[in-house]
Amino acid sequence: MSFVRLSFVLSSFTFRLAVLYALLLGVSVAILLGFIYWSTAGFMARQTDATIDAEIQGLAEQYRRRGLTGLSTLIVERVARDPGGAGVYLLADNDYQPLVGNLHAWPTAEPDGDGWLEFRLREPVAGRPAEPPTEHAARAMVFRLRGGLRLLVGRDVRELSATRAVIQDALAWGLAMTAGLALLGGSLMSAGVVRRIEAINEVGREIMDGDLSRRAPSDGSGDEFDQLAVNLNRMLARIEALMASVRQVSDNIAHDLRTPLSRLHTKLSQLRDTDLPAESAASVDAAINDAEELLSAFNALLRIARVESGSRRAAFTDLDPVPLLHDVAELYEPLAADKGQTLDVRPDLSAASGAADADMGRGLCVHGDRDLLFQALANLLDNAIKYTPEGSRILLDAIALSGALDISVTDSGPGIPAELRRKVVQRFYRIDESRSAPGHGLGLSLVQAVAQLHGAALRLDDANPGLRVVLRFDQAKSLMA
Amino acid sequence: MRVLIIEDDGQLAAYLAKAFGEVGALVEHAADGRDGLLQAAGGDYDVLVVDRMLPLLDGLGIVRTLRASGDKTPVLILSALGDVDDRVEGLRAGGDDYLVKPFAFSELHARVEALLRRAVPGDQPATRLVVADLEMDLLTREVVRAGERIALQPREFRLLEYLMRHAGQVVTRTMLLEQVWDYNFDPQTNVIDVHVSRLRGKIDKDFDPPLLQTVRGAGYVLRAA
Numbered sequence: 001m002s003f004v005r006l007s008f009v010l011s012s013f014t015f016r017l018a019v020l021y022a023l024l025l026g027v028s029v030a031i032l033l034g035f036i037y038w039s040t041a042g043f044m045a046r047q048t049d050a051t052i053d054a055e056i057q058g059l060a061e062q063y064r065r066r067g068l069t070g071l072s073t074l075i076v077e078r079v080a081r082d083p084g085g086a087g088v089y090l091l092a093d094n095d096y097q098p099l100v101g102n103l104h105a106w107p108t109a110e111p112d113g114d115g116w117l118e119f120r121l122r123e124p125v126a127g128r129p130a131e132p133p134t135e136h137a138a139r140a141m142v143f144r145l146r147g148g149l150r151l152l153v154g155r156d157v158r159e160l161s162a163t164r165a166v167i168q169d170a171l172a173w174g175l176a177m178t179a180g181l182a183l184l185g186g187s188l189m190s191a192g193v194v195r196r197i198e199a200i201n202e203v204g205r206e207i208m209d210g211d212l213s214r215r216a217p218s219d220g221s222g223d224e225f226d227q228l229a230v231n232l233n234r235m236l237a238r239i240e241a242l243m244a245s246v247r248q249v250s251d252n253i254a255h256d257l258r259t260p261l262s263r264l265h266t267k268l269s270q271l272r273d274t275d276l277p278a279e280s281a282a283s284v285d286a287a288i289n290d291a292e293e294l295l296s297a298f299n300a301l302l303r304i305a306r307v308e309s310g311s312r313r314a315a316f317t318d319l320d321p322v323p324l325l326h327d328v329a330e331l332y333e334p335l336a337a338d339k340g341q342t343l344d345v346r347p348d349l350s351a352a353s354g355a356a357d358a359d360m361g362r363g364l365c366v367h368g369d370r371d372l373l374f375q376a377l378a379n380l381l382d383n384a385i386k387y388t389p390e391g392s393r394i395l396l397d398a399i400a401l402s403g404a405l406d407i408s409v410t411d412s413g414p415g416i417p418a419e420l421r422r423k424v425v426q427r428f429y430r431i432d433e434s435r436s437a438p439g440h441g442l443g444l445s446l447v448q449a450v451a452q453l454h455g456a457a458l459r460l461d462d463a464n465p466g467l468r469v470v471l472r473f474d475q476a477k478s479l480m481a
Numbered sequence: 482m483r484v485l486i487i488e489d490d491g492q493l494a495a496y497l498a499k500a501f502g503e504v505g506a507l508v509e510h511a512a513d514g515r516d517g518l519l520q521a522a523g524g525d526y527d528v529l530v531v532d533r534m535l536p537l538l539d540g541l542g543i544v545r546t547l548r549a550s551g552d553k554t555p556v557l558i559l560s561a562l563g564d565v566d567d568r569v570e571g572l573r574a575g576g577d578d579y580l581v582k583p584f585a586f587s588e589l590h591a592r593v594e595a596l597l598r599r600a601v602p603g604d605q606p607a608t609r610l611v612v613a614d615l616e617m618d619l620l621t622r623e624v625v626r627a628g629e630r631i632a633l634q635p636r637e638f639r640l641l642e643y644l645m646r647h648a649g650q651v652v653t654r655t656m657l658l659e660q661v662w663d664y665n666f667d668p669q670t671n672v673i674d675v676h677v678s679r680l681r682g683k684i685d686k687d688f689d690p691p692l693l694q695t696v697r698g699a700g701y702v703l704r705a706a
Binding site: 258259261262263265266269270272288295296299300303315327330331332334335338370371372374375378379382385386439443 | 492493496500569582583584585586587636662664665666667668669670672675676679698
C-alpha cells in the first residue's frame with residue numbers, strides 16, 4: 001500500500017516538476033556560489049601567494065647583492081621584527097639542514113612543479129615557545145639559490161583556512177537553503193499548475209462519462225492554461241454541434257419516414273381486411289409486422305431524441321420510487337413467470353440502510369418524470385427477462401445511500417463482457433448473441449437518456465454471475481410525508 | 482354516428498373518412514382550423530377528430546373555443562407530438578382523448594367508441610357490472626361467474642373492471658396501459674397480452690362461452706357471445 005502510494009507520488013507530475021525545479025535552481029545557485037567562493041577565498045589565496053612571491057624575489061635580490069650574510073641577516077631581522085607573525089622562513093643547505101629561520105626542520109612534503117609547498121606546522125613558531133605545539137596549515141615557496149642553498153618562504157595560512165571554512169560553511173548553508181526553498185517553491189508552483197490541469201482533466205472525465213455539456217473553467221486571464229481551456233471548450237462546442245447535427249439528421253429521417261411508413265401500415269391493414277387467400281393473408285400479416293417493427297424503432301429513436309432534448313425536465317415532480325418499482329415489477333412478473341424466471345422487488349429505502357440524513361421511517365424521493373422512470377425500469381426488466389435463460393433470478397432493488405439512491409436490476413444470466421458494457425448503451429448496438437432476440441438495440445440507449453435527464457449515472461456491473469444495471473440518483477432527498 | 486374530421490393531411494383525411502364510413506359512420510371533413518371550427522360549431526356531431534397542428538387555427542384553439550362556448554361534443558386530438566406534457570396540454574384545453582400519430586385505425590376507432598360511450602347521458606355511477614354470467618361488485622370487490630367466486634389480484638380486478646365498463650367495445654393495449662396501469666410508456670414486449678391471458682385463465686378457462694376475445698390487429702373485447 002505504502003509502496004503504491006510512494007510510487008504514485010514519485011510518478012506524479014507535481015513531484016517531478018518540483019524536483020526538476022529544485023534541481024535547476026540548485027545547479028544555478030551552486031554555480032553562482034562557486035563563483036563567489038572563487039572570487040573571495042580564491043582571491044585571498046592568490047593574495048597570499050603574491051605576497052610570498054614578492055618576498056622571495058626581495059630575498060633573492062638581497063642574496064644577489066649582499067651574499068649569504070646579507071640574506072641571513074635579513075631573515076633574522078624579519079623573524080625578529082614580527083615574532084607572532086604569519087611569516088615562515090627557512091634557509092637550508094644542499095642537504096636540507098636548516099641554517100637560518102623560524103622552522104626547526106625542512107618540511108617533508110615535496111614541492112610541486114612551480115616550487116609551491118603545502119605542509120603542516122607542527123612546532124611552536126620560534127619566539128612563542130609557551131604555546132603548546134599546534135598544527136596548522138602553511139603554504140610556502142622553495143627557491144634555490146646559487147651555491148646549492150635552498151630558501152623556503154611561506155605563510156601560516158590558518159587565518160586563511162579559517163576564513164575559507166567560514167565562507168564554505170556559509171555557502172553550504174546557502175546551498176542547502178536554496179534546495180529547501182526550491183523544493184517548496186517548486187511544489188507550490190507545480191501544485192498551482194496541477195490544480196489547473198486537474199480542473200481541465202476533471203471536465204474531460206465528466207465528458208467521457210457522457211456529459212458533453214461540461215466546459216473547462218476559463219479564468220479569462222489569457223495565459224497558456226486559459227487558452228488551453230478556451231481551445232478545449234471550442235473543440236467541445238464543435239463536437240457537440242456536430243453530434244447534435246448528426247442526431248438531428250437521424251431524428252429528421254425517423255420523423256419524415258414515419259408518415260409514409262404509417263401510411264404503408266394503414267394500407268396493409270386495409271388490404272388485410274379484404275378477402276384474401278390464406279397464403280396472401282400470411283404474407284400481409286408478416287408485412288404488417290415488419291412495418292410495425294420499423295415504426296416502433298423510429299418511435300423509440302424519436303422518444304430518445306425527445307428525452308435528450310430535456311424539455312420534459314420542466315414537468316419533474318418529487319416522487320416516491322417504491323410504488324413505481326412495485327408497479328413495474330408487477331407488470332413484468334407474468335412475463336418472467338412464463339419463462340420460469342423469478343422476479344423479486346426489494347426496495348430498501350429505510351433510514352437504517354445507511355442514509356444518515358434520512359428521517360426515521362421515511363424513504364427517499366426522486367425528482368423526476370414518473371412515466372420516463374417507469375419506461376427506463378421497464379426496459380431494464382424487459383432486457384433481463386429477454387436475455388437471461390429460463391429459470392434465472394431477477395432482482396429489482398433500491399438502496400438508499402447517504403445522499404444518493406441506487407436503483408438496480410440484477411439478473412443471474414450470462415452477463416455482458418466488460419469490454420462491451422460501454423457499447424451496449426449505444427444506439428442500435430446489439431451483442432451478436434442477442435441478435436436473434438426481438439428488439440432494435442435502443443432499449444438501453446433510452447435508459448441512458450432517461451438517466452441523463454435525471455442527472456443519474458447508468459452503470460453496468462458484473463453480478464458474478466449475471467448483469468447488474470445500476471441507476472444512481474445523486475440528488476435523492478428525504479420524502480416529505 | 483356523425484364524425485367531423487379536421488385534418489390538413491388530405492391522404493390521412495381521405496383514409497379516415499373511408500375507414501369511418503366502413504364502420505357505418507357519417508363523416509365530414511374540414512381541411513383547416515377556421516373551417517373546422519365553423520363546421521364544428523354549426524353542425525351536430527357525435528365526435529370531433531381534430532389534428533393538433535392545422536393551418537389558420539390550431540387544434541387546441543378549436544377545442545378551447547368550443548368549450549368556451551359551452552359545446553361539450555367529445556373531442557379526440559390527433560398529434561405528431563407525443564410527449565406527456567403535450568398530451569396534458571391537449572387534455573387541459575378540453576380534449577377528451579389524445580392519440581399520437583401514427584396510429585392504426587383500429588386504435589382510433591376503439592377510442593372514439595369509448596368517447597361515445599362516455600358521452601351517453603344518464604349514466605348512473607354503477608356499483609355492479611354485469612356481462613353475461615360474469616358479475617362484479619365494485620363495493621365488495623367480488624367477482625362471480627356462473628355463481629362461482631373468482632379470486633383476482635388487485636391489478637386483475639382493475640383490468641377486468643375496465644373491460645367490463647367497456648363491454649362490447651374494442652379496447653387497445655395502449656388504452657389498457659393508460660387506464661389500468663396508469664403509466665404512459667412503450668412496452669417493448671406485448672406484456673399486456675400476458676396479463677390478459679392470465680385474466681382469461683381465471684374468468685374464461687373453466688367456463689363457457691369465452692367472454693374475453695382478442696381482436697386481431699386491435700386489442701381485446703369483452704362481450705357476451
